[in-house]
Ligand SMILES: Cc1cc2nc3c(=O)[nH]c(=O)nc-3n(C[C@H](O)[C@H](O)[C@H](O)COP(=O)(O)OP(=O)(O)OC[C@H]3O[C@@H](n4cnc5c(N)ncnc54)[C@H](O)[C@@H]3O)c2cc1C
């Protein structure tokens with residue numbers, strides 16, 4: 289695992305997938321950082337005072353010599369990101385945090401993604417070389433991204449939308465319960481990334497695996513304690529000991 293560094297990168301492309309979702313492709317000034325699935329980067333605009341803080345984004349992939357981030361428009365920082373153009377400069381720290389541990393042989397990786405949680409699970413699916421099963425949910429079809437690409441890197445792709453516009457009507461948790469019904473749960477190792485409510489629900493199903501939390505982060509490097517999450521063994525920093533935690537470790541209230 290490469291140690292984190294602060295580096296500048298040039299925007300190559302900022303592709304809009306739909307109204308709220310983009311893929312930002314940047315080329316680092318130095319060597320390409322070797323990130324592992326589950327790790328993240330803090331991304332900011334050099335010289336910009338508002339917002340002052342960099343924001344965390346999961347390692348999505350490296351494609352054609354560019355480091356890519358899949359992101360959703362939320363507030364100030366992502367609005368600024370959305371208007372970045374080829375040639376603009378960004379400032380990045382990373383890779384940060386602990387990656388997803390790989391499962392024991394013979395266990396089937398079962399990836400459960402809610403919304404932009406797919407950004408962090410995409411490279412993990414890719415690393416399993418077509419063996420992973422992916423269950424992916426969102427509120428509507430606009431929140432299910434890159435489904436054709438995903439089909440090409442996994443064994444099974446199950447989709448759910450709350451409005452029923454694509455896949456099963458319901459949440460990804462409904463889909464997960466349906467998938468597990470009558471199966472031996474111990475055959476799978478679950479990897480879940482998405483909203484807190486979804487991670488809480490996954491954690492209550494008695495499964496073996498990992499959740500990746502998307503806590504708000506200020507420093508991203510373990511200094512400010514702003515990202516502390518309650519765990520069964522005390523508070524831990526999502527940016528340092530996480531963002532990936534074993535299921536059962538995080539106490540979701
Ligand atoms: C480890 C990690 C990895 C992440 N990876 C990705 C990724 O790959 N793609 C992506 O789109 N986003 C990702 N996020 C979330 C991303 O960091 C936030 O969307 C971003 O910081 C929002 O910044 P903003 O200034 O645009 O929004 P702000 O102005 O800071 O906030 C706007 C609104 O969004 C809400 N919000 C902000 N951050 C979060 C959050 N973390 N969880 C829930 N609600 C939030 C705020 O409460 C507020 O209502 C990740 C977060 C973490 C901690």
Ligand code: FES
Pocket residue numbers: 504505506507508509510511512513514515516525526527528
């Ligand atoms: S964000 Fe500062 S300690 Fe984690």
